[in-house]
Amino acid sequence: MIRLLQRGGRFVVSFGIRSVSGAMSELSGNSNAPKDETNVGIGKRKRKHRGLDAGDRYVPPPVKRKPGISFGEEHFRETESYLENGLRKVRPYYFDFETYCKGRWVGKTLLEVFSAEFRAEPLEYYRQAAQAGRLRLNEEIVRDLNVVLKNNDFLRNTVHRHEPPVTAQPLRILAESDEMVVVDKPSSLPVHPCGRFRHNTVIFILGKEHNLKELHTIHRLDRMTSGVLMFAKTLDVSKKIDEQVRERQLEKEYVCRVCGEFPEEEVTCEEPILVVSYKIGVCRVHSKGKPCKTVFQRLSYNGKSSVVKCFPYTGRTHQIRVHLQYLGHPIVNDPIYNTESWGPSRGKGGSIDKNDEELLRSLVEEHRSKNSLDVLDVTEEDLQLSIKRKSDDKGCSETQPVARENLQKSGDSTNVESPAALKTLEASRENDQSDGENVTNNVQENKQGLRDLLCGECKLIRPDPSPKDLVMYLHALRYKGSDFDYSTEMPDWAQEDWQLDLK
Template identity: 40%
Template sequence: MLVDLRKIKPYFFKYQTYAKGRWLGRKLIDVFNTEFRDRDNTFYERAIKDGRVKINGETVDKDYIIKNSDIVAHDIHRHEPPVANLPVKVVRIVDGVIIVDKPSSIPVHPSGRYRHNTVLHILSTEQGYKELYPVNRLDRLTSGLMIIALSVKKAREFEKMMQKCEIKKEYVCKVKGEFPSGVTECHQPIHVASFKLTLNTVQPDGKACSTIFERLRYDPESNTSIVLARPVTGRTHQIRVHLQWLGHPITNDPLYHNTEIWGARNGQGGITLEAEEELVKKLLAQTEAEDELDHALATSSLNSAGAADAGNTGSEHQKAEFCSICQLPSRADPEPEKRIMYLHAWKYQAKDWAFETELPDWARDAVFSCTAASAADQGADTIVPEPSIS
């Protein structure tokens, strides 16, 4: 039987880090509430009081003010969300780097609720790689090409190329509506609206960003376009935010294509700082509501189980979905359509090398037909290439 999800049994884990610059001078409880999204204020207050959260190895009060060089530690019972049970393919090994084709739904490196279900951990435990240094990072739902260095020296070489914009990147995406034909450039600055939500918006005080888009095909039946994106800079969510600002968000982007949160215009043309503050509040409230729903469903399951036992029906019933160790209610498995986003890192190229991954099914026909048409326009023989690694 084919198992479509990779699941990890809950386990104990000690999260430990030096205090980040943006944490300094703030109360410990405020940092946990604003930076971490998997538990609520009540949980964090109890964890601090019980000594499961410590500063420099010592138990402190929830109102402790974080200082420079503080070491923040949290002992947690971790419940990792399941991810797609797809192989993390190493498609090429060359000159101290490996080229990986990352599946959608799998995060790159351990963070938040993920550790074992990450690209780096899977490559380490299942393929034997021990020293891995990602050159580029992709969002969890984004698929495609990753360059991972096998040494610090090689990683620094690529990092310098990235900083000098010597690496050309190409992504393909499926967006809402009829994207303008030809080339469209977006140079809107982006800033972080919420670290906890990993939410970014276009704002005048943001960091400089540039993305060049080119429409490959428009499908009037579905009113969607396949677009090639060439990010010049490398800000978090840059392609997704720029497409939203242009009024053509990725069709299944759970964060930047949500009119219930963003309103009728869905962020097209940008929003004010006041609207951004309200947006963050809505998204945080939505997260809390989902947590409350999980708790209610688990409680309902527990009550149903108790009623069945009381009636002595002898029939099987669903077990209560509360963790017996940390009392965390379990979450439903993600539906297939929520494990993917129509954004794929396709090509990375520098002066002396070029790497390419296979295209996903939703983009393949559009890209190949565009390539064939371009060759015909130039008077060349029409050649529809097979998916390959170059």
């Protein structure tokens, strides 16, 4: 299970199991999971705790986490995937977003927190979600959003989750041994659960469809990047390869198709790269960035675009893509670094006529107008909160914007269900025998119908992206270490006579 924890003023993602016995399945969203006897509605029982005044609310101490990533059958059973029109899709499912109370929330009411930080839904939605039994505070259903939050409060919000589709190209296993698993990752498929993606990820597909679990991520590829991706089966193997990475013993070779005629001679770019936004995933060349180095060699030129081999000697975020943009030869269909948002020169030579906030707004607006925000896996609300945090916390780590993924689903703002539908939901609540059954009954009623009374996404009709729009022309061709060498074939778009360029 994944959680966002507060440690020493920082926010850290933790993976593990929240409790040993009687706890709901972590990250499963399975409201039918066995519940501990303490999981009953507020006011259903009396507790005696020393040092508490009459009427004061008891907050249990935080529970230690078990390190490591572990997804089991209960997680894989949350939903199912299917192929349609060249896309891999996931049926909507119920899911629990969870978080401990942030320091800035202490002393504020739940209503104030939702109003200030979780604005993807109107306040009325959260009131109705509370009445439907979907909000829990320290595993107790909370109906009153005026409850004042305390340090160590643990919040859980059950939502109806929709995942964006990815390309239907299969995840191909290149090699498997007692120590490692190596796959050829398709473009558009994230490596691990993040943002709106969970079941449409490499980790979940390997676990659910190939029975490969408890894997250790050795390196990551951008969601839109395809190619060689390695996993270790043991911690010792993972540490051994990590050491090779630190000692610069790991050789990496990528191939891409870029705009224009790339120089015939070898080109080395050592411009420093700065992360503009971790949440949205945008970087730029900047003097305050981290040092990095990429070597480029042209393979072919077809009169419009060039196929280029890339040798990154460091592993900065979006390093190849940012360096190619700086050189004036961005990847042909890069949805971030080859867009009009960067100005007339599209970022060549580091020339950008916007500050960071203006750039982020422009990028999101450009994709919103093209109805392609799923390509970025962001919403306008993501941008608003990310910029707000940057303004409030100058110089702080940008892990905070990720916190908005807790307690609310990602998706465009929508109106809540009609009054008639809400009356139906209210009627179903009145038939419940206990507070703890509200969400469970609702899940059972809606699981097969794939429609939820409070879910705004269920009311939207989104056009499917074209499969070609989910493929970016950047591919991890080869990874070589001291005792291994894995590679894939050249992708179709990297062939010398390929002419189907985008206009």
